[in-house]
Amino acid sequence: MATLLKHSAKYALSGRLARLCVHSRHGGLQCLQPCLLPHQRSASTGSKILVEMDNSTGIAVLTMKSPPVNSLSLDFLTEFSISLEKLELDRGCRGVILTSALPKIFSAGLDIMEMCGKSPEHCGEFWKAVQEMWLRLYGSSMITIAAINGSSPAGGCLMALACDYRIMAENPKYSIGLNETQLGIVAPFWFKDTLVNTVGNRVAELSLQLGLLYSAPDALRTGLVDLLVPEDKVLSTASQTMTQWLAIPGENAIGSNPRVSSSKVDLTPKVHMVDLSHSSESMCSLNWIPWTCSNRA
Ligand SMILES: CC/C=C\C/C=C\C/C=C\C/C=C/C(=O)SCCNC(=O)CCNC(=O)[C@H](O)C(C)(C)COP(=O)(O)OP(=O)(O)OC[C@H]1O[C@@H](n2cnc3c(N)ncnc32)[C@H](O)[C@@H]1OP(=O)(O)O
Numbered sequence: 001m002a003t004l005l006k007h008s009a010k011y012a013l014s015g016r017l018a019r020l021c022v023h024s025r026h027g028g029l030q031c032l033q034p035c036l037l038p039h040q041r042s043a044s045t046g047s048k049i050l051v052e053m054d055n056s057t058g059i060a061v062l063t064m065k066s067p068p069v070n071s072l073s074l075d076f077l078t079e080f081s082i083s084l085e086k087l088e089l090d091r092g093c094r095g096v097i098l099t100s101a102l103p104k105i106f107s108a109g110l111d112i113m114e115m116c117g118k119s120p121e122h123c124g125e126f127w128k129a130v131q132e133m134w135l136r137l138y139g140s141s142m143i144t145i146a147a148i149n150g151s152s153p154a155g156g157c158l159m160a161l162a163c164d165y166r167i168m169a170e171n172p173k174y175s176i177g178l179n180e181t182q183l184g185i186v187a188p189f190w191f192k193d194t195l196v197n198t199v200g201n202r203v204a205e206l207s208l209q210l211g212l213l214y215s216a217p218d219a220l221r222t223g224l225v226d227l228l229v230p231e232d233k234v235l236s237t238a239s240q241t242m243t244q245w246l247a248i249p250g251e252n253a254i255g256s257n258p259r260v261s262s263s264k265v266d267l268t269p270k271v272h273m274v275d276l277s278h279s280s281e282s283m284c285s286l287n288w289i290p291w292t293c294s295n296r297a
Helices: 002-023 074-089 120-138 155-161 189-199 201-210 216-222 231-247
Strands: 033-037 041-045 049-054 059-064 095-100 143-148 150-153 165-169 175-177 227-229
Touching (some): 059 074, 059 231, 095 231, 120 189, 143 231, 155 175, 155 189, 165 216, 189 201, 227 231
Parallel strands (some): 059 095, 143 165, 150 175
Antiparallel strands (some): 033 041
């Protein structure tokens, strides 16, 4: 039943994203350009996201390439969710590595320009897109690894936290954390829960109360990231790690299709995407119930 519901939601979302593409002025599907590369590789690129798929390994690399700082604008989030959805629907894709093409920056988090001086309708659309990005990443049935090759404050950190594993460049100049409090804003509770699931209650409490940004070594110490490697090894280590993860028997080991029924998080029955367009309480609208998470905590 849960699988059925997840699939209904998947196709409902699929339809919604498709409509976003058709109706929005923000680009979307029509800008994704598929092309074939040698050795069973394929690539598609939009203006902000590059997806390279290795069909021989089932590993895709999703590279954020939106200068200057990969900020999460509505355009960016829409393209991101569409890219991830396409991979989710591709039965050949089993793992996704998320990384950045920009020097020194993984992602600066939510685009500040989206949050000031916009209409309530725009704010509603933007906030739904933020939620959708998180739902797609955290609820993915694929293995997801963040290859964090630069700083990653706030929403950028959330993206990394939503992955299964985090590998960061061991550059002490790079920082990561949910620093919203320092900006005078409150991290929504589903940001908080994602952090708690990774670092535990006490570290999360301090991080959020003080709006801490951790250097790469401190991020490793607190468990915010899982591994530090030299900057030029981040992507190759992510690929090696992914290969190890993909060697773990999936649900296909008991005869079922791994990509149909192996969702790590049963989100669908418990999460309600509400219409935020007329709500000033949009920040607290995602009804995320942490104990529905089956093997993340
Ligand atoms: C509808 C919903 C409405 C409201 C929601 C409200 C609240 C939601 C509650 C909580 C969730 C919030 C989550 C967030 O993610 S908030 C965003 C937090 N992000 C930051 O604070 C990052 C700020 N940026 C930095 O720390 C640095 O820029 C960074 C370390 C990323 C890079 O430093 P560097 O020195 O390399 O570059 P800069 O010169 O600082 O920046 C270059 C360029 O980029 C612009 N920039 C930076 N960050 C952002 C951003 N988040 N959004 C948009 N633009 C950004 C910066 O202004 C510079 O532009 P320019 O001057 O034109 O060159």
